Amino acid sequence: MPKNKPKPVKGRDYDSMTGADAVAFGMRQINPDVVAAFPITPQTEIMERFSQFYADGIVDTEMILVESEHSAMSAVVGAAAAGARAMTATAANGLALMWEIVYIAASTRLPIVMNVVNRALSGPINIHCDHSDSMGCRDSGWIQIYSENGQEAYENTIFAVKFAEHPKVRLPVMVCQDGFITSHSVEPINFIHDDKVKQFIGKPKPEFSLLDVDNPITLGPLDLFDYYFEHKRQQIEGMENARKAFLDVAKEFEKTCGRRLQYFEEYSSKDADYVLVVMSSTAGTAKEVVDRLRKQGKKVGLIKPRLFRPFPYEEITKALEGKKAVAVMDRSASFGAQGGPLFLEISSAMLNSAKKPKLCNYIFGLGGRDTSMQDIEKVFEDLMNGKPKALNYLGVRG
Amino acid sequence: MPSLKDLAKMPERITGGHRLCPGCGAPIAVRQILRGTDKPVVVVCATGCLEVATTIYPHSAWKCPYFHNAFENAAATLSGIETAYNSLKKQGRAKKEIKFVAFGGDGGTYDIGLQSLSGALERGHDFVYVCYDNEAYMNTGIQRSSATPYGAATTTSPAGKVHPGKEQFKKNLLDVVAAHEIPYAAQACISDWADVLKKSQKAFETKGPAFINILAPCQRGWRYPHNKTIAVAKAAVETRFWPLLEIEYGRKWTLNRDIKTPKPITEWLKMQGRFKHLFKPENEHLVKKIQEHIDSEWERIKNLCRCSGQNFD
Known part of the structure; x- marks a missing residue:
């Protein structure tokens, strides 16, 4: 109590x-x-x-x-x-x-x-x-x-x-x-x-x-x-x-x-080539992964949106422009759509950008499925290998 | 009890010029009920004829604060308003004495709004809930509700070759409400204005939830000429179809008008096109069934009133 x-x-x-x-x-x-x-x-x-x-x-x-x-x-x-x-x-x-x-x-x-x-x-x-x-x-x-x-x-x-x-x-x-x-x-x-x-x-x-x-x-x-x-x-x-x-x-x-609130948090993302976008608690796990990979000299970073509606599309676009590859992680599916809701926001935000990075989507954690640091490391590895599919599912059988 | 002349002079809280049909029972019910208090009132309406026809943007027929939220939640919405009032009053941010009243049709009360009403009654909010019962979903075009009487033809319970109109009796809403043991629950009819007024005054003066179910005929749905609304309502009382009664704390039953020599139910049925098919020879048994149900219900109510000490000699 x-x-x-x-x-x-x-x-x-x-x-x-x-x-x-x-x-x-x-x-x-x-x-x-x-x-x-x-x-x-x-x-x-x-x-x-x-x-x-x-x-x-x-x-x-x-x-x-x-x-x-x-x-x-x-x-x-x-x-x-x-x-x-x-x-x-x-x-x-x-x-x-x-x-x-x-x-x-x-x-x-x-x-x-x-x-x-x-x-x-x-x-x-x-x-x-x-x-x-x-x-x-x-x-x-x-x-x-x-x-x-x-x-x-x-x-x-x-x-x-x-x-x-x-x-x-x-x-x-x-x-x-x-x-x-x-x-x-x-x-x-x-x-x-x-x-x-x-x-x-x-x-x-x-x-x-x-x-x-x-x-x-x-x-x-x-x-x-x-x-x-x-x-x-x-x-x-x-x-x-x-x-x-x-x-x-x-x-x-x-x-x-004395507390600072932003549209989204940029975590080691400004000079990063490979960026993960994820909201809520999984961002905490991702920060740890980013720190570890940074220690290995990998140029990785994280963007954690805090405000989702209204969506800060201009600012997100600026933050992601020029990156080599961006993985957007969605903790919900949008049945029949091209990806999860956060992915759809980010891809339409970047629609007219000339410096659009390669974008891909990971659906994860549905129904409370645990998302481990290894899972997130895998996402970064996919990005760095340059071979992620447009739509991926993290930690699911079959 | 003020005179009819004095009542007529009371300021109207709902103006003319609204778009309800000629002969509609709903605004008559509203005007009668709102004469039951001279304190300021806040009105909540459930979705329905009364709501759509009195507030077509940018017009409003309401001279008092009015809120429409949705169909099934008038009681929950009014709970919120009444609780806000209590909170602000406690904090010294609201000063005036205000009364709270909700109006819902039978669809919004007997059916889709029953849970919200039950919750609000159990919580004991200080408000009056009025159901203007016109016995079907009139706003969407006369579909059967659980308040539609046995045998009535509606657009979703039409009189066909196999099914002769609605095949269930009307839900006994007053009993359901009274089972919450609220301080005051009553049944009234727009044809008995003095009775409505007494009940409305009592309801507004009640500390805690009060409920009035008022019969408000609908000329379109019941299929009668629009200048016969009061006559049709009156016949509902005189045939014992619509007993005028009140139940206090779910215990004390009072029949407010004993109909010593009732008219047969056919007197009421024959005034309305929705029962036309019941007068075919093959449907005679249905009329008998309706009459038997009324007789038995009247006896049940009288017995409950007797248990509360009412004398019918």
Whole structure:
């Protein structure tokens, strides 16, 4: 169990905890007005921890212990429309059950923050990590941020509150961490002090509220062929605005909380000839491989995207231009497509580049299949041998 | 109880000029229900006729805050709004007293929204949920729902050579709701406005969840002339098809109007085209079956009311 109140040590504190605990700890510091919760493995620990903060009266939050994830998302949509800062968390099938309202949350421009603990979608049923759940709703209009470890999941969650509520954005944010690998692994977490979090996120300033009975609004009207398209266009603009807003909010985050957030992390990649692109916990494994290969004099590097929606295509293109070969690793499949979702983003980002590297795709880790350092070494070897196929599967039989 | 004149003077929360059909029972139900409180209200609508016809962008017939989220989640959505209100009130960020009400049709309540409603009732949110029951999916073009009565022809339970309309009795939603032991659950009908008002007042004054199932005839789906809505609704009560009753805490049953000399069910059936086929000689047994079901249901309700101490002498 995390300690309820961190001791301020020059504005910072450390503790050992799981990724799930770290997020719950961040939620305590955020102190949202409303949290809706429904259990699903491997997300449950987040809500268990947060429920304890609620039970002990440490947060001002009102909790709604709903009867399904569909109702969890419906309730936070209602709460956010009433001007409250609202949060929830889910995984896999829970996210799939929410799907309809996930879209409505985004198109109603409600700045909800939801932690997604990535888990493989059924069927067959599986409780372990892959990204099929959040990748499935990459076109739902939500901002998506992926976390390499508990530390990032914690920081991303706090960052997401301010980012979602940015006046030019006003969109919900999904903060993703890898199920079990991150959510249930104990790591040292470097906290931001409560006061700094409070100062950074500020008070919610909703643009409208259903509780403003003197200025009644109609929200969620029937929008037909004469206006729907314009509203979608505005929503697209909101997502486009999120690119710049991310940098602005990141600057503020660094200033107030001393933590740096970037679109993506470049790890020994600037002078590398062979680059791996991979998100979330596998990036941690890949960093170790990069270090080892570098010691052997191999010019290898890693790019770890943190922001997936909106996708920083211009910046990624610049970072990958001129490389000899790039392997994009996807922890989910896109059935019938040319590759996984991250590969598709990167190949279309590089479509018009004159200095396009050789690109290939590796699908890995579906349903929690372990990805070892040897697996990643093999990817680099393929790249350096110049013989990777366009689409490859890592660590699968047959 | 205010006079009808005073009620007429109350400010409207839903204006005219919306696009519901002439003779639609839904806006009558809404206007009657919303007269049950003079406090500000926040309205949530489930997807359905009432929702689509009152809020075609950029127009809105609602003069109070209104939210439509989706079809099956009006109760969950209102849970979120009501919880936000409690949270903000606790923190001193909301001051006014506000009432919360959801309107859903029978499709959005008996069927697709039942889970969301059940969850919200169990959690005990302080709101009023109103089901305007027009006994089929009218918004999509008259498809059968679990609220469609036995024998009724709909576009998905048409009267054919083999199957004579819907072959199941209507779901007993009030019992399902009352089984949650919520403080207040009632059944009302737009033809009995004074009864609706009393129930609405009681529902809004209830601390915790209150539920009203109000019969709101649909001239398009029930197939009757649009100027007969109230007459059709009235006949539903007078034939004992639609008992006016209330159940408090799932325990105390009260029949609000004892129909001592009921009209035969044929009096109600014959007003509506959806039951036309039942009057063919080969379907006589179906009418008998419907009448028997009504008689037995009435007796069951009366017995439950007697157990609660109601006297029918």
